[in-house]
Amino acid sequence: MLGKLKYLIIDDSSSFLALARSILVQAGISNDRITATADSHKALRLLHQTKYDVVLCDYNMNCNIDGGLILDEVRQLQLQAADGVFLCVTGDNTRDVVNHFIEMEPDDYLTKPFRYIDFVKRLTKVVKRKQAMKPILQALAKRQHQQVLDMIHAPSNELKPYRGYLNRIHGDCLLRLQKHQQAVEFFQRQNQKLIWPKLGLSQALQGLGRFDEAEVILKTLLNNQPNNPQIHRDLATCIMLKEEYPRALSQFEELNEISPANPLRQVVIANLCSVLGHYDQAAVQFEKYALKVKGSHRYSLQLHIHSYQCLIFAALNGGEPQQRHRLLTQAKERLLALRNPLEQPLDSESEACFAAASALIALLEGNIEICFALCSRLQQAQLANLNFYTLINLCTLFGICGMTEEFQHCVKLASNCCEKNDDDDLLVSQIKLLKHRQLEVQQRLSSGSTLAESCLTQYQGGQFELALKQGIEAFFLVPFHHRLSLALLELLALKLETSHEPNQLQAIAKSALWVYLNDSRPDVDQKRKAKALYQQIIEQVDNDSNVVCQAG
Incomplete structure (x- = not known):
């Protein structure tokens, strides 16, 4: 043999x-x-x-x-x-x-x-x-789970010594076919002194939405076997399905301490960090994973790029201006270091990934014209072959820029990517991340619109400094808002006190003008007025710079 x-x-x-x-x-x-x-x-x-x-x-x-x-x-x-x-x-x-x-x-x-x-x-x-077991294993490799069940129900004599293996395969196939009630009954009939029927029962209960019952089973098992990674993993997944994300993250981190050798778990942890808005922590986990699997089929340049895009999202989601600047600088340096050593020309998917990162950076730096130009280029790109993480980043980009059709298309493609996963934990964490990213974009647009309206109200009421502060903040949330853009130009022309540097104000003014001139709603006279305001702002900034130079 x-x-x-x-x-x-x-x-x-x-x-x-x-x-x-x-x-x-x-x-x-x-x-x-x-x-x-x-x-x-x-x-x-x-x-x-x-x-x-x-x-x-x-x-x-x-x-x-x-x-x-x-x-x-x-x-x-x-x-x-x-x-x-x-x-x-x-x-x-x-x-x-x-x-x-x-x-x-x-x-x-x-x-x-x-x-x-x-x-x-x-x-x-x-x-x-x-x-x-070769015929059964061949069918399993092809994911022909119903065919496997048929073969198990009519076993040959040579399979009889392997009844224990066949029972485990039987239960797994019922779960894969989403026959959860049948699976509950099957696992309850098995030898309850063994651990696998109890794990299978908890998974079947989760499939039926009976998460609390599943959690009780898993916690009881864990009391007897506190270091068993399979129990920890199933418990972490159960908690994640309940959308109790801080608990789920804690459980996966505990599992990672018990069994640290599985690199895919770092991606799950990174996804949960992202769902909780801890993008700087997510960046660390994604980078660790990329470096660990480099050279294997698991490595993806797109995911490696995404690890540094997480720094951009950390900047995108708040913090002081200095902190945002530090995160953006760090992201740009790492993306540049990743791209420069590449000897071969990039494939179109990786180019799209770098372009998405550049567009988000331009958006955060107030370079709306560059951001929109990159978005227009990405509209023409072939998106079907992009990986999940590039697609959700494009969801955010298109959503913030008001490109609703492209946003929905990327959501659908990202959802299809999730379904191709064969790892249950990764599948669930990606589904939850996609759901969170959609909600995050919607909340950002809603907050930006509210802040923009408040800015306009404060401006009309003569509260100019507060209006300028709110207007700049709103502009980074909803840049494609023509009334806000004009208000910003008018406020910046008033030469108000602000914590922003002159070059930052100039960049905001340039972007506000570009948004206003490229909107179809203002008429010719309104656009002429906007150009005059912008010219006034530039002259003021230049004069201030000359005064500083002479004083020096």
Whole structure:
């Protein structure tokens, strides 16, 4: 059985590579059927080129691409056949490593050093099981969950020894098919001394919207197994579905301490930070994830760009002017550092991502003309291939700029992106983030409109300094407001006291003029008046600068 298979050994220890090869040869496997490498990146290339029947992979590689990421690559891209075997080996049996094995579920794992007889026995057992279950595993890989249930209901004799595995697959298929009531009844019939039926029952109850009941089950399990990552993960997801985001974030962070090796969890944590408006913290988590998975299929330049766009959103959502300036400067520096070393021309999707970031920066800096020019370019871009994070950033950009049709289109595309996820936690967190981003844009526009009307009221009442303060604040929330733009030009021409620097006031005046002149509602005389006001403001700023120079 073992002699007909192809093997790949991955380990950063040359002595272990030689030992593992020796063990396989001793087990009757021809040397030409064995490939070995100490390089994680080379291992990924080999896996993309050849379908190995058995992969023996070290967990702790001397590289950011560890055994967990290699297994993830194999599964997500189906680099092994359905009956392929993936064995993890490690010399580290600490809680963190064991918890990650529990989460990622390789076909088996061994702790170094191990005996020849134990290795061959366990390998043979796994190969035999996966070959017997091959038709079911093939259907699962194609997400043919109803077909899998049909095969389980009529098992062959060779499947009977694997009833425990089949029951777990049965329950998972019911959940995937959203047959939640059937799933509740199925899990309740299973052996309640085992943990998986209780986890499955809690998931089925969540599917029925019975979150409190599910939470009680999970907390009871957690009392008995406080370090079990699967229980923590299901509890965190349950709380997230209840939209209790601070609790959910706390639970995922606790899970990350118990089992820190799963990088995808950093994206979930980053999404929840974003939902709570903690964009600076989200930026840190997204960047950690991007650097961790670089070189694997999980890496995305668009997501790496998004990690720095979070700094822009931190600036967009409040804070003192100095803090906003610091965040924007930091975002621009990091985006530039990310783009400059790229040797190959960027694909259109990454160009669109950089353009969205540049447009948001221009908006925050008051360069409305540049922002609108970039928006017009993005209107013509092919958006269908953009990833979720670029799309939600475009949602914000188009929403703030009043481009309703484009906003709704990006919301729909982002929603479609969510549905392609195979990780339940990531799927739920992205859905919640999209919902929050829509609400955030609506609240921003509502607050901006209210503030703009207050500015106009204060202006009419002769409260000029308060009107100017509110007008500038409103302009950064709802820049495409022609009455506000004219009021700002009139107020700035009065040369009022303000905390803004002259160059900032000049940029605001220039943008206000551009908005007003490009609006179809003002007539020719009104636009002529706006130009005259702008010229007056520029002359005042120049005169003030000359006075400062002479005084110096």
